[in-house]
Amino acid sequence: MCRYRQDTTALLVPKLVSVIDPRGEEYTAESIGERLSVRDFMDGLRGTGVETGGHAPYGAREKQAFANSLDRVLTRTLRRR
Secondary structure (H helix, E strand, O other): OHHHHHHHHHHHHOOOOEEEEEOOEEEOHHHHHHHHHHHHHHHHHHHOOOOOOOOOOOOHHHHHHHHHHHHHHHHHHHHHH
């Protein structure tokens, strides 16, 4: 996830806005802090010249995980109404 999206996510999650990444992970107040820490750590490694690789290709499994996560969030939201 790019830096801007993670920073925006960090603002939305504490306001109880549901946020899902393209691979289907739903962020929580606990997980976004961890993701930001990992992002900053990896950024530091890249800054020293270490090649850190990247995400695996986005495929059918990731699309399905996103669709399932979106369905769970929408169902949960509709039940609260």
